[in-house]
Structure formats: structure tokens, C-alpha cells
Amino acid sequence: MRAADAVCRYLEAEGVSHVFGNPGTTEVPFMDALVDSPLRFVLCLQENVAVSAADGLAQATRRPQVVNLHTGPGLAQGMSGLYMAAKHRSPLVVTVGNEDTRFALTEPLLRGEVVEMARPLAKWAYETNSVDDVIPSLRRAFKVARTPPCGPVVLSWPMDVLAREVSDELDLRPADLPSSPAPDPEAVERVASLLASAVNPAFVAGDDVGRTRCEELLMDVATRVGAKVFGAPLALFQNVPNTHPLHAGPLPPFPSIARAFLNGHDVVVVVGAKAFLLYYFQPVDPVPPDATLVHVHPDPWELAKNYPTEVAVTATADRFLQALSGLVTTTAAAKERTAAAAASDARAATETWARAEAERVPLSAPGVVAMAHEVLGDVRVVDESVTASLHVRSAARLPDSDSYFGHKGGALGWGASAAVGVALADPRRRVLCTLGDGSLMYVPQALYTAARTRARITYVVFNNRGYAIIKSGTRAAKGRAYETDTYIGMDIDDPPVDMLSLARGLGAGAASATTPDELRHALEASAAHEGPFLIDCATDRAIPDLPF
Numbered sequence: 001m002r003a004a005d006a007v008c009r010y011l012e013a014e015g016v017s018h019v020f021g022n023p024g025t026t027e028v029p030f031m032d033a034l035v036d037s038p039l040r041f042v043l044c045l046q047e048n049v050a051v052s053a054a055d056g057l058a059q060a061t062r063r064p065q066v067v068n069l070h071t072g073p074g075l076a077q078g079m080s081g082l083y084m085a086a087k088h089r090s091p092l093v094v095t096v097g098n099e100d101t102r103f104a105l106t107e108p109l110l111r112g113e114v115v116e117m118a119r120p121l122a123k124w125a126y127e128t129n130s131v132d133d134v135i136p137s138l139r140r141a142f143k144v145a146r147t148p149p150c151g152p153v154v155l156s157w158p159m160d161v162l163a164r165e166v167s168d169e170l171d172l173r174p175a176d177l178p179s180s181p182a183p184d185p186e187a188v189e190r191v192a193s194l195l196a197s198a199v200n201p202a203f204v205a206g207d208d209v210g211r212t213r214c215e216e217l218l219m220d221v222a223t224r225v226g227a228k229v230f231g232a233p234l235a236l237f238q239n240v241p242n243t244h245p246l247h248a249g250p251l252p253p254f255p256s257i258a259r260a261f262l263n264g265h266d267v268v269v270v271v272g273a274k275a276f277l278l279y280y281f282q283p284v285d286p287v288p289p290d291a292t293l294v295h296v297h298p299d300p301w302e303l304a305k306n307y308p309t310e311v312a313v314t315a316t317a318d319r320f321l322q323a324l325s326g327l328v329t330t331t332a333a334a335k336e337r338t339a340a341a342a343a344s345d346a347r348a349a350t351e352t353w354a355r356a357e358a359e360r361v362p363l364s365a366p367g368v369v370a371m372a373h374e375v376l377g378d379v380r381v382v383d384e385s386v387t388a389s390l391h392v393r394s395a396a397r398l399p400d401s402d403s404y405f406g407h408k409g410g411a412l413g414w415g416a417s418a419a420v421g422v423a424l425a426d427p428r429r430r431v432l433c434t435l436g437d438g439s440l441m442y443v444p445q446a447l448y449t450a451a452r453t454r455a456r457i458t459y460v461v462f463n464n465r466g467y468a469i470i471k472s473g474t475r476a477a478k479g480r481a482y483e484t485d486t487y488i489g490m491d492i493d494d495p496p497v498d499m500l501s502l503a504r505g506l507g508a509g510a511a512s513a514t515t516p517d518e519l520r521h522a523l524e525a526s527a528a529h530e531g532p533f534l535i536d537c538a539t540d541r542a543i544p545d546l547p548f
Helices: 003-013 025-036 047-061 071-088 101-106 114-118 131-146 159-163 185-197 207-211 215-225 255-262 317-325 332-344 346-357 365-376 386-395 415-425 446-452 468-476 480-484 499-505 516-528
Strands: 018-021 040-043 065-069 092-098 124-127 153-158 201-205 228-231 247-250 267-271 292-297 311-314 379-384 430-436 457-463 509-513 533-538
Touching: 003 025, 003 131, 003 159, 018 047, 025 092, 025 159, 040 446, 047 065, 047 071, 047 092, 047 415, 047 446, 065 071, 071 092, 071 114, 092 114, 092 131, 092 159, 101 159, 114 124, 114 153, 124 131, 131 153, 131 159, 153 159, 185 267, 185 292, 185 311, 185 317, 201 215, 207 215, 207 317, 215 228, 215 317, 215 332, 247 386, 267 317, 346 365, 346 386, 365 379, 365 386, 365 430, 365 457, 365 516, 379 386, 379 415, 386 430, 386 468, 415 430, 415 446, 415 457, 446 457, 457 499, 457 516, 468 480, 499 509, 499 533, 509 516, 516 533
Parallel strands: 018 040, 018 065, 065 092, 092 153, 124 153, 201 228, 201 267, 228 247, 267 292, 292 311, 379 430, 430 457, 457 533, 509 533
Antiparallel strands: none
């Protein structure tokens, strides 16, 4: 068999079901091998769509996913998605075709120095010029991608190498990934002691909680010690069920606001998150000066890096919480704190607010999400609404880490594509993808891939005809733009984008909404539609003030 056939068989053995990409000449051997493979090739009309869709599927399954790109230009097109995957710590195996090695020295047309291009963003990047290294390098790629801290790897395969013959007896067994090491018992005991003596402890739940699906264990521990649980700033998953009484909301990525949330907590335990991922500089630390900080993370590089830390524990979230669970005890004070949180019924107040927002004109993000839940029922939320993200996350009902998928890294164009990957992970559940109009315009080609895969996605575009988040930052600087109310390059209204024609031209259903009644009709049409459906929601164009 050819090396390309062996690659397909190895991917099947790893449990891979989809390969995302846009093929070119250097990928011909691999594409030819797919003819006789059960692997499903997901055609994406732009490489950034391919990488981000694979990122979405990796997040939803917590398993490595595969992207196939076309030599240097394809990798260059996909670099934004690769950057985001690196920030997300997503386990992607990105394969890149390259020119025939037999005349690579002559610098032919399709020769790309892809390893050098990829190295700054990849956990590991390698080009194999020996057919004997194809499967060993692929095996290593999966091992590296899924070893905590996870991340993308890049493999370059020249086309003649994949076309060469290999033995039919080639060992195609995946590598057995060792389990993550147990946390230091002494360190866990110190954490348990701090929590036992705390007057008002708090947890901050990061993405390793959702990645290891241990949010229920976290909330059990929090209940027993009477600790509120905040979501880490800009978390990818809903690491804290927002239906739980101890859920205290996500920490905003602004130092002063995060400090305000954490004030009064004497012990702060950050589990599985960077301490802290922030957006704007302010001359204040998010950690209160009188708080004791505990930090748990699978990557030692992140520990005690930014703020004085009393206890630093190298461990995955699940292993740490399993160890901690056996040590914590419930005190009378802890019971009082838990009871007080339950009595406040904060979730009921949030849902009342969101339902009231659903009657507003112009439409608002929380109101749109509240009505979407009412009409569509149980949905998985993929969010790249940027300016409206905090409102989306508050209004949505998010009971576990499989109910919400967000992004961090700052590159627009992720959400519309990632929604395809999330939809492929569980075709039975509808995906609600919330986007800003600026976000969608980075990769409208994602709508074609959604239509081609018959993905059950309701795309909701909060259309304020501009980049509101940039206007907010510019306004906060109190410069000439603020004085003259002039925001250069931040409006998308001359001409306005015809979202409905764009969506329909790429194979999706579409409707517009300016009032609650129109929104309800559009959502009902979306529920009845077999594939993706875009709703262009006219929202307030007023510039929101940054919260500081």
C-alpha cells in the first residue's frame, strides 16, 4: 500500500472521523487515498475555515482533530486559525502537503518552508522526507497534540513521499498516552487546610475544568467548603454551570472589575486557567492584596508566573479535584455560605432580565438569546459576538461544559467556522452561533461548509454595522475620535452588507429581524430548516462604554 493509504488507516485507528481542508496539487496522494477510506473530508473554501472548524470539533470532543492544508499558501491562509488553536490549547494535527523532494533544491513553484512558518505557533513542527518516518511522525504528532498542555502540531509531507509504497504489515497502532501525574499530596493538603480556615473562599474555574469535564466535581467541592465559583476571564467552556447557586459569573478581563469581583474573598483557588488573562491595562492587580492565591494548572510555566502564589500545584483539574475532594470537610460556616448563595436566587433574576430584554426594540443580545432558548430549546452555544459576549453568556442557560464554546486570542473569524465542528460532534443538537457582523465577514465561506454538511446551526448576527468593541476602546482614550464622534474604519455601512443574499448565495437559509415578532418568526423558520439558517438581527448602534 502507499504511505497515504497507511496515513488514512492510522487516522481511523486514532478514532478520527473527519478531515478538514481545501486540497491543492501537493495533496493529491492524500486525497486519492481518501477515495477508499471511511474518513469524511469536509471541504472548506478557505483554509482558516478548515482550521477553526477542526478547533470547534476538538473542543466539543476533547479529542485530536485533523486538518489538511496546501503547502505554504494554505498554511499562510490558515495561520489565524492556528494562532487561535494555540491560544485555545486545542489538540490539532495539521498536515501540510509540499513539493516533490526530487527537485526541491531547485525551489519549485509549490515548495514552502512550512516548518519554519509553523514553528512559532505549533507545539511541534516537522517535515518527513523518508517514507519510513511517515507513520512514526504521525504517531508522535498525536501524542504531542494531546499531551497536557495540549496544542496544535504541524506535519509536512512532500507529495512524492506519500505516494511511495510501504509494507502492508506496517504497525498502525496508536501510541498509548500515559495518564497525567497525580498532584503533590502535600500541596493538596495545604490547599485543603487553607479552605478549611477560610472565611470567604472562592474558586476560579478555567478551561482545564471543562476540558476534563470535571465541573460537577468542582461544584461538589465548592458546595462542601461554601465557596463561590467564578469563571476565568475569556474561558472557552462553561466551566461553572450557570444554573448552580454558587455560580458567581465570569470574571471580566479588566483588572479593576476582576478585583471588584474578588474583593472580600480571603482564599482564591484558580483551577486550570492562566492567572489572569486580561484585555486592557489598568494600574491595579486583579488579585486583592489581602487574598491568598492558590494556582492549579497542568502547565508548570503558568504557575506563580504573574502574582504571588501561596500554593502552586502542577496537575490537571480532574486529578487535583479528585485528590482535594477526599480532604475537604463541611463546616457550619460553609453550610451558611452555601445556603446564602442558594437563597439569593441570582439565576432567576438573570432569566427575568433576559426575558424582559426579549421585548426590546432595537433588539438586544440577551433578549435574542432568551427568545432563542424559548423557541429552539436545548442548544449548544458557539459565541463570537465580542462586544455582546458577556450578555450572551449571562442570558444563555449553560448547565455544563458541553453547552458553551467560546474563544480567546483576539483573531476574528473563528466562530462561524467553529460552529460547524461543534455541530458535527453531535448532529442531534442544534447549535446557536452568536456573531458580530464584523466577525462573520472574516469567513462567510463557513456558511458554505455548514450548508454542505447539513449542519443544524442557527447563526444569529448582532448587526450594528460596525466594530463596536474598537469604537469603545477608541472612545475610552478620550482623543480626537471622542471629541468629534468620528471613528475611522470602524463602520460597515457604506454600503451595508446584504447578509441575506450572502447567506442564501452560500446555501444557507436566511431571514432578518428588527422586532421581537420578526425574531420569533425567524427562529421558528430556523427550527424548521434542515441545514444552517442565518438571522440578521438589527441591534443598537450606540457605542457601549468600557466598564471602567
